[in-house]
Amino acid sequence: MTTSTPQQRQHTRREPLPAPRTRNLFLFAGVAVLSGWVLLGIAIALQLPMEVFLLAVNFLGLLLPALLFTWREGGGAAVRRLLRDAVRLPAHWWWLPVAGLGLPAVVWALSAALGAAQPLTLTVLGGFAVQLLSSWLIINIWEETAWTGYFQRRAMVRWGTIAGSSLTALMFAAIHLPLAFAGGNVLINIASLLVAGFGLRPMIAGVDRWTGGSLLTVGLLHASFNATPALIDPSYDWVRLVVTLLAGVAAGVALQRQGARSTQP
Numbered sequence: 135m136t137t138s139t140p141q142q143r144q145h146t147r148r149e150p151l152p153a154p155r156t157r158n159l160f161l162f163a164g165v166a167v168l169s170g171w172v173l174l175g176i177a178i179a180l181q182l183p184m185e186v187f188l189l190a191v192n193f194l195g196l197l198l199p200a201l202l203f204t205w206r207e208g209g210g211a212a213v214r215r216l217l218r219d220a221v222r223l224p225a226h227w228w229w230l231p232v233a234g235l236g237l238p239a240v241v242w243a244l245s246a247a248l249g250a251a252q253p254l255t256l257t258v259l260g261g262f263a264v265q266l267l268s269s270w271l272i273i274n275i276w277e278e279t280a281w282t283g284y285f286q287r288r289a290m291v292r293w294g295t296i297a298g299s300s301l302t303a304l305m306f307a308a309i310h311l312p313l314a315f316a317g318g319n320v321l322i323n324i325a326s327l328l329v330a331g332f333g334l335r336p337m338i339a340g341v342d343r344w345t346g347g348s349l350l351t352v353g354l355l356h357a358s359f360n361a362t363p364a365l366i367d368p369s370y371d372w373v374r375l376v377v378t379l380l381a382g383v384a385a386g387v388a389l390q391r392q393g394a395r396s397t398q399p
Contacts, residue, residue, distance in 0.1 A: 154288040158203050162285055163305045169195025170309035178316050191309070192277050200280035220279045220353075224345035233341060233355040234266060237381070238362045241374045250370035258365065266354075266361040274360070275353035281306060282342055282352050290339060295389045299339050303331035326375060333378035334359060336386035343389065 170191050177187040204212045224230060245251040252258045281302060290298030307327040314323035338352050345351045362374050 151287060151291055154292040155207060156292060158207065159285060159288055159292070162199050162203050165199045166191075166195050166280070167305060167308045171312055174310075174312035178312055184316075188273070192273055195309075196280035197276045200284035204284055216279060216283050219283055219347050219349045220275055221350055222346070222348045224348040224351045226345075229341070229345045229348070229351050230354060233351045234270075234358050237355070237358050237374075237377065238262070238365055241362050241377050242365045244377065245366040245370050245373050248370060248373070250367040250373070252365050252367070254365075262361055262364040265364055266357050269360045270354050270357035274356040275350060278338070278349050278352045278356055282338055283349050286335065286339060287342070295339060295393060296336070296386055299335040299386065300332065303328070303335040306335065307331040326371075329375045329379050330359070333375070333380075333382035336382040336389065337378070340385035340389055343392075 173187045173191050173195065174184075176182065177184050201213055201216070204216050208215075224233075242251050242254075285305070286298060286302040288298075289301050292298065293301065307324075307330070310327050311324070314320050314327060316323075334356065338355060341352050341355055342349070359374070359378060363371055366373065
């Protein structure tokens with residue numbers, strides 16, 4: 135039998151969430167989705183630089199409302215706990231390489247078997263690393279502070295692991311909906327958003343629980359999903375989506391089984 139160290143127990147200790155306020159959850163989702171539709175829609179309609187509008191959605195439409203609703207429900211202490219989670223290291227250090235490299239490695243290996251993987255040259259690996267780190271530090275930590283740290287955790291308390299993750303997946307896809315009209319087949323783009331959401335959100339729920347609430351690690355997982363296309367032929371992006379969906383299903387099943395065991399007398 136193994137015992138956890140005091141340092142590990144400190145990592146995995148989580149403050150209980152207040153009773154979720156359904157009205158606040160839907161207000162947050164409404165603000166987030168509306169900001170995505172308006173800001174991203176303007177960028178696409180006027181063909182303006184997308185990066186500026188993505189940052190605006192991330193910080194003004196997601197992070198700021200999440201912090202305000204957190205403060206409204208729990209005061210300054212709750213906001214500080216949420217921000218600590220954003221920089222919290224995982225309970226075990228190996229979660230960082232798993233979150234950052236696990237999905238890209240599996241997708242690249244399957245794509246290589248199909249003859250659709252990029253050669254792992256310094257140029258390709260360097261581009262992947264730059265995209266991974268920039269997406270993680272600039273966007274995804276703070277995006278997941280809002281989606282996971284505020285919305286999904288409360289949605290799962292209110293409606294359960296699967297239903298809460300599924301609702302988050304729908305809102306997550308909805309905020310990105312204008313991007314489906316940026317090019318290519320709109321229906322395929324919408325389907326891709328839904329598959330990505332329903333795959334990522336259960337995975338993220340699992341990583342959030344298993345790392346002791348490390349939104350730092352959750353953001354890295356999200357960034358790895360975003361950076362993976364740099365390693366494969368663009369026409370084989372369906373491999374990334376299928377792997378993500380299957381991993382999400384596996385994480386959801388694992389969480390359900392853990393929940394069932396925890397409720398047994």
